[in-house]
Amino acid sequence: MSHSSKSPTPPTPPASAPVPTSADVARLAGVSRATVSYVLNNAEAVRISEPTRRKVREAAEELGYVPHAAARSLRAGHTRIVLLPTSHVPVGPLYSNFLNELQWALRRLDYTVVQYGSLGLSGDEAARAWAELRPVAVISLGEITLSPHNVATLKRAGARAVITLGPVGVPGAHALVMDQTEVGARAAAHLVARGRRRIGVVVPREEGLDLFSAPRLEGARSAAGAEVEALPMAYTEESATALAARWPSLGLDAVFAYNDEYAMLLMRALQDAGLRIPEDVAVIGADDLLIGRLLRPRLSTVRIEMPSGDRLAALVDRAVREPSEVTHRHDLLTATAVPREST
Amino acid sequence: MSHSSKSPTPPTPPASAPVPTSADVARLAGVSRATVSYVLNNAEAVRISEPTRRKVREAAEELGYVPHAAARSLRAGHTRIVLLPTSHVPVGPLYSNFLNELQWALRRLDYTVVQYGSLGLSGDEAARAWAELRPVAVISLGEITLSPHNVATLKRAGARAVITLGPVGVPGAHALVMDQTEVGARAAAHLVARGRRRIGVVVPREEGLDLFSAPRLEGARSAAGAEVEALPMAYTEESATALAARWPSLGLDAVFAYNDEYAMLLMRALQDAGLRIPEDVAVIGADDLLIGRLLRPRLSTVRIEMPSGDRLAALVDRAVREPSEVTHRHDLLTATAVPREST
DNA sequence: TTGAAAGCGGTACCAG
DNA sequence: CTGGTACCGCTTTCAA
Numbered sequence: 154m155s156h157s158s159k160s161p162t163p164p165t166p167p168a169s170a171p172v173p174t175s176a177d178v179a180r181l182a183g184v185s186r187a188t189v190s191y192v193l194n195n196a197e198a199v200r201i202s203e204p205t206r207r208k209v210r211e212a213a214e215e216l217g218y219v220p221h222a223a224a225r226s227l228r229a230g231h232t233r234i235v236l237l238p239t240s241h242v243p244v245g246p247l248y249s250n251f252l253n254e255l256q257w258a259l260r261r262l263d264y265t266v267v268q269y270g271s272l273g274l275s276g277d278e279a280a281r282a283w284a285e286l287r288p289v290a291v292i293s294l295g296e297i298t299l300s301p302h303n304v305a306t307l308k309r310a311g312a313r314a315v316i317t318l319g320p321v322g323v324p325g326a327h328a329l330v331m332d333q334t335e336v337g338a339r340a341a342a343h344l345v346a347r348g349r350r351r352i353g354v355v356v357p358r359e360e361g362l363d364l365f366s367a368p369r370l371e372g373a374r375s376a377a378g379a380e381v382e383a384l385p386m387a388y389t390e391e392s393a394t395a396l397a398a399r400w401p402s403l404g405l406d407a408v409f410a411y412n413d414e415y416a417m418l419l420m421r422a423l424q425d426a427g428l429r430i431p432e433d434v435a436v437i438g439a440d441d442l443l444i445g446r447l448l449r450p451r452l453s454t455v456r457i458e459m460p461s462g463d464r465l466a467a468l469v470d471r472a473v474r475e476p477s478e479v480t481h482r483h484d485l486l487t488a489t490a491v492p493r494e495s496t
Numbered sequence: 497m498s499h500s501s502k503s504p505t506p507p508t509p510p511a512s513a514p515v516p517t518s519a520d521v522a523r524l525a526g527v528s529r530a531t532v533s534y535v536l537n538n539a540e541a542v543r544i545s546e547p548t549r550r551k552v553r554e555a556a557e558e559l560g561y562v563p564h565a566a567a568r569s570l571r572a573g574h575t576r577i578v579l580l581p582t583s584h585v586p587v588g589p590l591y592s593n594f595l596n597e598l599q600w601a602l603r604r605l606d607y608t609v610v611q612y613g614s615l616g617l618s619g620d621e622a623a624r625a626w627a628e629l630r631p632v633a634v635i636s637l638g639e640i641t642l643s644p645h646n647v648a649t650l651k652r653a654g655a656r657a658v659i660t661l662g663p664v665g666v667p668g669a670h671a672l673v674m675d676q677t678e679v680g681a682r683a684a685a686h687l688v689a690r691g692r693r694r695i696g697v698v699v700p701r702e703e704g705l706d707l708f709s710a711p712r713l714e715g716a717r718s719a720a721g722a723e724v725e726a727l728p729m730a731y732t733e734e735s736a737t738a739l740a741a742r743w744p745s746l747g748l749d750a751v752f753a754y755n756d757e758y759a760m761l762l763m764r765a766l767q768d769a770g771l772r773i774p775e776d777v778a779v780i781g782a783d784d785l786l787i788g789r790l791l792r793p794r795l796s797t798v799r800i801e802m803p804s805g806d807r808l809a810a811l812v813d814r815a816v817r818e819p820s821e822v823t824h825r826h827d828l829l830t831a832t833a834v835p836r837e838s839t
Numbered sequence: 840t841t842g843a844a845a846g847c848g849g850t851a852c853c854a855g
Numbered sequence: 856c857t858g859g860t861a862c863c864g865c866t867t868t869c870a871a
Contacts, residue, residue, distance in 0.1 A: 529842090542840080544841080570849095
């Protein structure tokens, strides 16, 4: 390879075969690039003879031609990318179902859903990184807190809709309010209805859950008729055991445990510490996971109705087509207490 | 707006402001586009005066300029996209942790991780869709089964590495063997060592889990010294109850329940049906989830050591840089039985 | 030290 | 019905 004197293929002689382009297809089919484009995109505005179509199709097939998305969208001046920043928190089956529905629905509307791992990026870094892809819409799930400036960056980069799911609206963005406050409020109200007056609220120590846990705590606080105490706890046996050990000193008669998984963990620790559920302590979780029904006593919980993915997808689509016509705040979350045996 | 006679800006008069380009930055800074590129990319090969750099930086800042990734990679002839097709199955915290580690590690190596939702796409459709993005590497987690032809499509589109995680290698791809067989084998071996001879293996009815569950079943079958029977079961209380109801007729003295969650579900149903664990039935799960330790009796399990995300990321990087130098099969998974009270 | 210009792969005008 | 061609935004020689 070192001294091939006059190779006719200067680029990448030893390396992999070059990626076939539409020009290659055109050459092989004996037509122009324009014709290739027309045929492969089923252009309505122009009539191509059937034999030509076949030739082009066959040439494309033979070469294994796949169009270059970047080139296409560069030319088009816009993409159909919907950017979905991924959170690093395994946030439960409820949420991931919702995400999957959403993806599915968006694909049906012919959007390309790109989940962009935004782990450990600041809002500024994230917004820039996302903007480079020129997404037509961004659906930020709350992992990253977007400043108004960040929203502006995205809009300037061509995003027709910036949608934030979460407790708080960001100026300039469409806010899909999924008010986690409601969850805490329902839980506390239920406990109060059961005659409890001093309620502990488990707040996960794990990072990234704040955006869920803080509003849930707030919501509980807002419920009239009870004192509320925040109880930081990690999702480990040790942490739960430690919390259970100092339980008597806390003087609480009920606990809202962030979600069913934390509830299960704490309930077990409380039971092992000799407390009776619900006589000594009423326990309620959230998210209505299957495990809650398997516990003894069966776990009371707060069921959350997530918005359907289709609905959100439709909203995104509308926002993209007519940015002005879609209102800026939507309330999409309903929460209801599900009493079982643990309260 | 309706009759401005000779507006100097014909394109998109009423619509959103045009996305600022490097040409806009150049104009504002009073330099050429080339200079802008040099400055913003910190080009080493060329020396730009400090005043010019400042002017360019300020202009970019003022306009909120963000480079266009598509244009950049079109010019460059390659991307730094690592495509990570997402599964629609919430496959557990173990797996999602691994994914997050991987993303993080890849970002550190300056790759752009794009999770591409491939829900309900066939192998062919998926391969084409992915190829359009011209990813430099594809890490297929097994949701989609890639044919050799699909791998070829991706390679032809410029993918320097196609990596499959999963039980089976695909010709042409780098196979990262995460042999789930081992999991089943360990579970069965443990049960046999406990003196059990007729083992049921729960096989989830849920779609998309086959690629995990089938090898786990196979592995159990391969363990000498016991009969194995497959037990289809959905992740619902009804399904578990139904299975528990016909348990006596099955004549089994042990069960390997796919993973800890299915184990918990089934164990509860068996207990409710009056069977004693482990006296009547030994139960073992897999994945060593926290919930297993919270159950009574405590759940025996098979702990799986996932490969570290950094390790896989490094491997991807190496494969990208020197496609030939990386061997095609890697074994990355180790499984060990963790005996607790349920066996 | 900076600028002019070519070209990456596709699309869509306009001419033939 | 089909071909020529300009252009999307950016990088990178090559000259000035």
